[in-house]
Amino acid sequence: MSGTSPEDQSVGAPAPPRRGFFAQFWRIIRIYYGRPGDRIRAWGYTLSVVGLTLLQILVELRFNTWNRDFFDALEARDRAAFYGQLWTLLLLLFAAMVSAVAQLWAKQMLSLDWRRSLVWDLQSRWLKAGTHYQLNFMPDAADNPDQRISENTRWATAMAVDLLVGLLGSILTLATFLGVLWTLSGPLHIALASSEFEVPGYMVWAALAYATMGSLLTFLLGGPMVSINMRRNQAEGDHRFALIRIRENSEGVALIRGEPDEDRGLRAAFGRVMAVMNELYGRERALMYLTSAYGMAAGVVPIIVASPRYFAGAITLGVLMQITQAFLQVTRSLNWFVDKYPLLADWRSHIERVAALEDSIEAAESLEADQTIxxxxxxxxxxxxxxxxxxxxxxxxxxxxxxxxxxxxxxxxxxxxxxxxxxxxxxxxxxxxxxxxxxxxxxxxxxxxxxxxxxxxxxxxxxxxxxxxxxxxxxxxxxxxxxxxxxxxxxxxxxxxxxxxxxxxxxxxxxxxxxxxxxxxxxxxxxxxxxxxxxxxxxxxxxxxxxxxxxxxxxxxxxxxxxxxxxxxxxxxxxxxxxxxxxxxxxxxxxxxxxxxxxxxxxxxxxxxxxxxxxxxxxxxx
Structure with a gap:
């Protein structure tokens, strides 16, 4: 090591290869689930969340059959059955309330404990052997490590739990209610010219088509939101850093009467925040056109599609309501991407900022291991x-x-x-x-x-x-x-x-x-x-x-x-x-x-x- 001159050496540690998003996220998962001191709690909270999510889906499945029985009793003008279904509804509401609160507790504990593990890992590595100091001199090192450790880790973990639990619930709900919808919808007979054919489980295909159309439109309208959120996080961090610098150097600023210049600098920094926020809000408004109409139509589309069989007397009003409710569950599951896209875009920006800090720390650690002095x-x-x-x-x-x-x-x-x-x-x-x-x-x-x-x-x-x-x-x-x-x-x-x-x-x-x-x-x-x-x-x-x-x-x-x-x-x-x-x-x-x-x-x-x-x-x- 002592035989080479600085001119012949690469600057700092070799830059790590840029990882894809899922590789970045996997590293953050591995920190929590792979560490011996955290592993038992991590899996305990995770299994609790999964079990309580399954319980919620069972409650929703029972509520689906309740819809059929309730509306059949209403159509038959059966007073006794009607009031009996009201008592069943109270039990279902109680079960839904208890399972939802228990699942929320498990999600909160999982996200908080995960954040603690991630923050402690980043803090200890950032502070180890002067890494926090060396990052100031390393090219392309992650900026604002304080924001990345305190704020971005919070959203990276909390949003991950919410999104992954939502995705798990959507997958399980889809698997459950696709079968219900397929069974209830029956075949659809279509006559074209002199040909006739039938489409089995046609309500399932209608739900898939409706959800696919919504997902494609969401992707087209909201695609740029990932990069916008990355720029928003950077602009917010730069503005906060400027405020902290003034607070820490307030005496020097006051003695030299530098407040007007600082005010101009702060206005410029916040101007960048305003510009990127206006861009983000514009994209959110564009998505709102889609989601507002899409969500409202979701409650009417299944009734319209299933109405021919109802008018033909093939299904009762209760079955029609059960089909509608199952259709909503299926489309809601398939529309997870549509509903969560703005949150996904924001979450991805937090993950990438945390991963960028970890990359910089790894580069500093390799610099320490391969130091030329x-x-x-x-x-x-x-x-x-x-x-x-x-x-x-x-x-x-x-x-x-x-x-x-x-x-x-x-x-x-x-x-x-x-x-x-x-x-x-x-x-x-x-x-x-x-x-x-x-x-x-x-x-x-x-x-x-x-x-x-x-x-x-x-x-x-x-x-x-x-x-x-x-x-x-x-x-x-x-x-x-x-x-x-x-x-x-x-x-x-x-x-x-x-x-x-x-x-x-x-x-x-x-x-x-x-x-x-x-x-x-x-x-x-x-x-x-x-x-x-x-x-x-x-x-x-x-x-x-x-x-x-x-x-x-x-x-x-x-x-x-x-x-x-x-x-x-x-x-x-x-x-x-x-x-x-x-x-x-x-x-x-x-x-x-x-x-x-x-x-x-x-x-x-x-x-x-x-x-x-x-x-x-x-x-x-x-």
Missing amino acids: NLVVGPTEDGREVLAFKDLQVGHADGNVVIQDANAEIAAGEKVLLVGESGTGKSTLFRAIAGLWPWGSGEIRTPAPERMFFMPQRPYIPLGSLRAALAYPAAPRKFPDAAMRAALERCAIGEFGARLDEEERWDRVMSLGEQQRLAFARLLLHRPAWVFLDEATAALDEENQDSMMRLFREELADSALVSIGHRPGLDVYHDRTLTLMRAPDGARLEVRRKAQPAKRKVRAGPLVAAGQGALRRMMRRG
Whole structure:
């Protein structure tokens, strides 16, 4: 892997072949029904749905014979039989109600549990090994993964259950009532010129012809709805993403008075939603012309077709009503496609969006497995724990080289400052060390991931309590309150010690400088063996920067430190400096100089000094 250059490599992972719709849907089914932890529940809910659907069809079959008996009693003016049929109707209504509610419960549980399984699978894979980060740099990666995981999975599973249960019910109903209709309709005698012939079960052929005509017209009118729904989902996702970006960057927008420009952008994004929705609504109106007339005629057509036998005295009024009801059941089953086409088009768009996200995650996973930078985790052959680069070349996903032929070694406990002009790849090198950036060649040897701690310029502050933010990524209760308060005090934000259990948007409550000091307090609690700072003191004044950097001489003296920084005075806290020098074919890593001992004494601030002793005592006891 280390012998090829980024220019010779394909960009990212090879794109997976585009799967057909049914192959995409089968993958989503397999996630739920094939996983050992979900399999028993999945089949339990599924069999419940199937059994209750069969029960509903049996109730409908009994209701069909009730129609015959009821109308025969009405035609015969048999009062006793008439009232007897009313009691039978009450029992049938009760059975229909109970079976329908039970089936609805089973369908709801199946769709919810299926969605849970799918969401958990996508979330865990999206978050694994920085895949969520790598997708931002991969060409043709699925957009708006948040919408695909939260919204598209909901509709993909809920609609699938509704549609598949409806299809199953239609097939079983068709099989049941075709026999009824064939038996009741009898032959139709047709005379053409001097020839006579009969059509057996003619009502069945009439139902098939009626349903076929409706299906063909529906397909012609509604065919474009699949692509329209795909574009609608994308437009909706883009508009929501624009809103989220403004919310997350509201301070920057407000300070620069960018609201008018943002409003124009949002109007344009929602304009695309409006355009595609108008196109979709137009298709729905075209279908409504068909379905409204088609559904109304369905109740009259069987009576008209069967009336010759009724007028001939071959069937009673009860049988005519039974034929009509059986015809409606058959055509309703055959018209499943007609009735559900708009829903099918929408459902397909959700399935394809979920499948596209899974394709992107698979591409990122294969990228991790086939990464061109050989990431070696563990000590050297002589047992030393080091961070080392050997013939390292780091590039972008498009093949452009950022860092060329880097060779260096950093020993455990060493303090190294990494400097260079903006754009020479310092932060990209950190991403490669963390295993998030596979594009390039050569070798990086790193300590075990659990021994490394990365601190970016803007710390990540999770939602929830301050305790959770301070302990992150560990469990909130891992560290005692006293140690947490001491760490906050040592980092000059001790006033937040009384608010550990308050839940706030701490990334908004705290200034960026306070957030950076919170990250250093987090560092004190975790005490990693290797620390990587990417301009983690950029928002601090000189006094607070000195206070934070002294942690690596005092409380964290045994930890190795690799830091990126441009601020003056940082070099005195490091043993040596590595410099990335810009060059036409990629920056070169050079050892520029040894850092000189500090020539000035930095005085701790009053809050800093107050917490140092308490924290050291607490850490020794821990």
